[in-house]
Amino acid sequence: MTIVLFDGSLKTTPFINRLAEGLAKKHTxxxxxxxxxxxxxxxxxxxxxxxxxxxxxxxxxxxxxxxLMAVFKWGDFNHFFRTxxxxxxxxTERLKQENFNKTLQVIAPDILHIQWPSxxxxxxxxxxNPKIKTVLSQRGFQSNVRPFxxxxxxxxxxxxxxKIDGFHSVSxxxxxxGDKIFHLANKIDKVVYSGFDFEKLPFNFNYIKNQTLKLLSxxxxxxxxxxxxxxxxxxxxxxxxxxxxxxxVGGEGNEELQFLVDDLGIKESVRFTExxxxxxxxxxxxxxxxxxxxxxxxxxxxIAVEAMAVGLPVISTKCGGVEExxxxxxTGWLVTVRSPEAIAKAIISFLLVSEEGLEDVRKSARKTVExxxxxxxxxDEMEDLYFEVLFxxxx
Amino acid sequence: xxxxxxxxxxxxxSETFFNxxxxxxxxxxxxxxxxxxxxxxxxxxxxxxxxxRVSRNPFFQSWYFLKEVVLLLPHLPAVIRYIxxxxxxxxxxxxxxxxxxxxxxxxxxxxxxxxxxxxTMALGSETVAKAIEAKMAxxxxxxxxxxxxxxxxxCYRMLWKYLDKGHTISNDLLVLAKKHGLPEDIPIxxxxxxxxxxxxxxxxxxxxxxxxVFMTTGRLHWKKGFVQTVEALAILKAQxxxxxxxxxxxxxxxxxxxxxxxxxxxxxxxxxxxxxPHHQVKxxxxxxxxxxxxSIQEGFCNAVLEAQAMGKLCIVSNAEGLxxxxxxxxxxxxxxxxxxxxxxxxxxxxLGLNSEERKTITEYAQKRVKEEFNIEKQQSEFIRFYKTKTxx
Numbered sequence: 010m011t012i013v014l015f016d017g018s019l020k021t022t023p024f025i026n027r028l029a030e031g032l033a034k035k036h037t038x039x040x041x042x043x044x045x046x047x048x049x050x051x052x053x054x055x056x057x058x059x060x061x062x063x064x065x066x067x068x069x070x071x072x073x074x075x076x077l078m079a080v081f082k083w084g085d086f087n088h089f090f091r092t093x094x095x096x097x098x099x100x101t102e103r104l105k106q107e108n109f110n111k112t113l114q115v116i117a118p119d120i121l122h123i124q125w126p127s128x129x130x131x132x133x134x135x136x137x138n139p140k141i142k143t144v145l146s147q148r149g150f151q152s153n154v155r156p157f158x159x160x161x162x163x164x165x166x167x168x169x170x171x172k173i174d175g176f177h178s179v180s181x182x183x184x185x186x187g188d189k190i191f192h193l194a195n196k197i198d199k200v201v202y203s204g205f206d207f208e209k210l211p212f213n214f215n216y217i218k219n220q221t222l223k224l225l226s227x228x229x230x231x232x233x234x235x236x237x238x239x240x241x242x243x244x245x246x247x248x249x250x251x252x253x254x255x256x257x258v259g260g261e262g263n264e265e266l267q268f269l270v271d272d273l274g275i276k277e278s279v280r281f282t283e284x285x286x287x288x289x290x291x292x293x294x295x296x297x298x299x300x301x302x303x304x305x306x307x308x309x310x311x312i313a314v315e316a317m318a319v320g321l322p323v324i325s326t327k328c329g330g331v332e333e334x335x336x337x338x339x340t341g342w343l344v345t346v347r348s349p350e351a352i353a354k355a356i357i358s359f360l361l362v363s364e365e366g367l368e369d370v371r372k373s374a375r376k377t378v379e380x381x382x383x384x385x386x387x388x389d390e391m392e393d394l395y396f397e398v399l400f401x402x403x404x
Numbered sequence: 405x406x407x408x409x410x411x412x413x414x415x416x417x418s419e420t421f422f423n424x425x426x427x428x429x430x431x432x433x434x435x436x437x438x439x440x441x442x443x444x445x446x447x448x449x450x451x452x453x454x455x456x457r458v459s460r461n462p463f464f465q466s467w468y469f470l471k472e473v474v475l476l477l478p479h480l481p482a483v484i485r486y487i488x489x490x491x492x493x494x495x496x497x498x499x500x501x502x503x504x505x506x507x508x509x510x511x512x513x514x515x516x517x518x519x520x521x522x523x524t525m526a527l528g529s530e531t532v533a534k535a536i537e538a539k540m541a542x543x544x545x546x547x548x549x550x551x552x553x554x555x556x557x558x559c560y561r562m563l564w565k566y567l568d569k570g571h572t573i574s575n576d577l578l579v580l581a582k583k584h585g586l587p588e589d590i591p592i593x594x595x596x597x598x599x600x601x602x603x604x605x606x607x608x609x610x611x612x613x614x615x616x617v618f619m620t621t622g623r624l625h626w627k628k629g630f631v632q633t634v635e636a637l638a639i640l641k642a643q644x645x646x647x648x649x650x651x652x653x654x655x656x657x658x659x660x661x662x663x664x665x666x667x668x669x670x671x672x673x674x675x676x677x678x679x680x681p682h683h684q685v686k687x688x689x690x691x692x693x694x695x696x697x698x699s700i701q702e703g704f705c706n707a708v709l710e711a712q713a714m715g716k717l718c719i720v721s722n723a724e725g726l727x728x729x730x731x732x733x734x735x736x737x738x739x740x741x742x743x744x745x746x747x748x749x750x751x752x753x754x755l756g757l758n759s760e761e762r763k764t765i766t767e768y769a770q771k772r773v774k775e776e777f778n779i780e781k782q783q784s785e786f787i788r789f790y791k792t793k794t795x796x
Binding site for chain 1: 532550551554555626635657659660661663664666668669700701742
C-alpha cells in the first residue's frame with residue numbers, strides 16, 4: 010500500500026514521524042509538504058518538496074521541476090502551461106494546489122492521510138478523486154474549537170466531511186466532537202491513540218519530592234493551554250505560604266503571561282523558558298515534582314503520556330480525551346477546567362500524599378501508558394484503519 | 405506656544421482623548437502639530453508631519469536617506485546637538501545614522517514642547533527634545549506603563565533621564581511608572597480622560613425591566629477580561645438567571661471568548677455585535693441594564709465614563725484607573741480582578757437593589773462624570789500643563 014502523510018510541511022511532528030517510520034517497514038510512505046529540505050529525515054520514508062511560499066525562487070524551482078516531470082512522464086503540456094500561467098500571474102495559492110495535485114498524481118497513493126482540517130481546501134481535488142482514499146485526523150484546535158466558534162468553518166467542514174473516506178481520532182472524546190459536525194451510521198472513525206517508544210522514556214525510579222515543590226508545564230503559550238489558571242493557582246499557593254517553583258517550557262515571550270506573573274506578584278517563583286529539545290524535556294521532567302496540565306481543551310495531550318511514562322505525576326484538567334488517559338487518584342489527579350482554586354487545592358493535596366501512595370500512582374500511570382500508547386500498537390491500528398477504508402466503502 | 409504631539413497614527417474620529425485635547429489647545433491660541441507615522445484621510449484638526457519613510461528596497465532607502473540629509477542641513481545645530489547627546493549615551497555610529505534618519509522630522513521642528521502621546525512612542529527619541537531645545541513631556545496611558553516594561557525591563561531608563569514633565573491618566577499608572585523607575589523629582593500631572601457629556605446623555609431612562617441585558621464595549625483582547633466575565637455569567641446562569649450579554653468590539657481574542665461561551669453553555673446568551681459606530685454603541689447602551697468592565701489591565705476606560713453618563717449601573721474591576729473611574733459603592737461597584745465568583749456575587753447584589761437605591765448610584769455617577777470628566781475641564785488642564793513652568 011502506498012500512503013501519503015500530509016500535514017502541510019516536511020517538518021512533521023514526532024507523532025507523524027513515529028507513525029511514518031512504523032508504516033514504512035511494510036508500506037511505501039511519502040511525506041510531502043510546502044517547505045524545502047529537511048535535516049533529519051525519517052528512515053525509509055520518501056520526501057517530496059512542493060516549494061515554499063516563504064521563498065519565491067524556491068516555489069518557482071519546485072513548480073517548474075514538478076511541471077517538467079509531468080511533461081516527461083505523461084507529455085502533460087497542459088499542466089506545464091498552467092503552471093507557467095500561475096507563475097506569471099503570481100497566483101501562489103493556485104500554484105501550490107497544482108504542485109500538490111501533480112505530486113499526488115506521480116505518487117498515485119492508495120491512502121492520503123490529511124493531518125489537519127485546515128488542509129482540506131488544498132486537498133479538494135484529491136478528495137474528489139475516487140482513486141485516492143482519504144483519511145482525516147481529528148485532533149486539537151481545528152477539530153474541537155474552531156468549528157464551534159466559527160459558523161463558516163463549521164459549514165465548510167460539513168461539506169467536506171461526508172466526502173472523506175475515514176477518520177482518525179486521537180481520543181474517543183474528539184471522535185464524539187467530530188460527530189457533531191458529521192455523523193453517519195457507517196462512518197469509518199477509528200480512535201488510534203498516539204504511540205511512543207518506551208525504551209526512550211525510561212521510568213524514573215529515583216523520584217524524590219523536592220523541598221521546594223517543582224511544578225512543570227510544557228507547551229506553546231496558546232490560550233487553550235490555560236496557563237492563566239495555573240498562574241492564578243500559583244498566586245493562591247503563595248498566599249498560603251507554600252514554597253514552589255513553576256517552570257513553563259515554551260512559554261517565553263508571551264505578553265499576557267508575563268503581565269500575569271508580575272501583576273500576581275509571583276515573578277520570583279515562575280520561569281518561562283524557550284522551546285527545548287525532546288531530550289531536554291525528558292531531563293527537566295526527571296527533575297520536576299509535578300506536571301500541571303491546566304488546559305481549557307485538549308485532544309489527547311501527548312505531554313501527559315510522556316510524563317506518565319517517565320514517572321512524573323500529573324495534575325490535569327478534565328477536558329477532551331484526558332479522562333481516557335488519567336483516572337483520578339489512580340494514575341494522576343483531575344480537576345475541573347477554568348478553576349485556579351481547584352488546581353491549587355489539588356497541588357496542596359498532592360503535597361500530603363504519602364510516599365507509597367505516590368509510588369502506586371506513578372507505577373499505575375506507567376502501566377497505563379505502556380498498555381494504551383505503545384508505538385507498534387499505534388502503527389497496527391492505523392494500518393487497520395487504512396485497510397478498512399480501502400476495502401469497505403466508507404462513503 | 406508651539407506644541408508637537410507624537411503619536412503613531414493620527415487619532416481616529418472616536419478617539420476623544422486626543423481630538424478634544426488638540427481642539428482645546430488650538431482654541432486657546434496654541435500651535436499644535438502632530439508627528440506621526442501615518443495619517444488618516446479624514447483628520448484635519450491640525451497640521452500633520454509624517455516620519456521619514458522606511459523602505460525595504462536599498463535603492464529607495466538610500467534615496468530617501470540622501471534627501472533627508474539635504475533637508476536636515478538648515479537644522480544642523482540641532483542635529484549636532486543630537487549627535488553629541490547620543491554619543492554621550494553610547495550610541496554606535498551605524499545606529500546613530502539610523503536614529504538620526506528616523507528622528508529627522510522631529511529634529512527639524514521648532515517647538516516649546518515635544519509631547520509623546522504614549523511612553524512607548526518616546527523610545528528611540530529620548531534625546532530629541534533636548535537637541536531641539538524643547539521641553540519633553542510624555543503621557544502614561546495604560547499598556548505603555550502597565551504591560552510594556554514588564555516585557556522589556558528597564559526600557560525607560562533613558563526616558564526618565566531626559567523627561568521634563570509627565571502626564572498620567574490615573575494614580576495607579578503613576579504608581580506603576582514609579583515602580584518601573586520614574587524618578588520622584590519629575591513633575592507629574594494627572595489629567596483624566598474626558599467624554600462629550602452632551603453626546604452621552606440618555607434620551608430615554610426607561611430600560612425594559614423584563615429583559616436583562618449586560619454589556620461590555622472593548623477590543624477583544626486578553627486585557628479586557630472577557631473570559632472571566634463569561635465565567636462569572638456562567639455561574640449566574642447555573643443559578644437560573646436569564647439574561648443576554650452583548651459584547652461590542654472586535655479583536656484577536658474572539659475565538660477564546662467565543663469558545664468560553666460555547667464550553668460554558670452560554671452560546672445563546674452571548675451576542676458578539678462586532679465593532680459599531682458611536683451612535684449605535686449609544687443605542688445599545690440605552691437598552692442595557694448593567695455595564696460590565698471586568699478588565700485585567702485598563703488605563704482608564706472611556707467606555708465606562710460613557711456608560712455612567714448614560715445613567716447605567718456599572719460594575720468594573722480594580723485594574724489600574726478603573727477604581728478612580730468608578731467609586732466603589734458610590735458611583736458603581738469595583739470588584740477585585742481575577743475573581744469571577746466575586747463578580748457574579750456583585751451582579752446578583754446589584755440586581756437585588758430597589759429602584760431608589762439604583763437611582764442614588766446612577767444619579768451620583770452622572771453628576772460626577774459631568775463635573776469631573778467633561779471635555780472643557782480636560783482642555784483647561786492641558787493648557788495649564790504646558791503653561792506651568794517645570795522646575796529645573
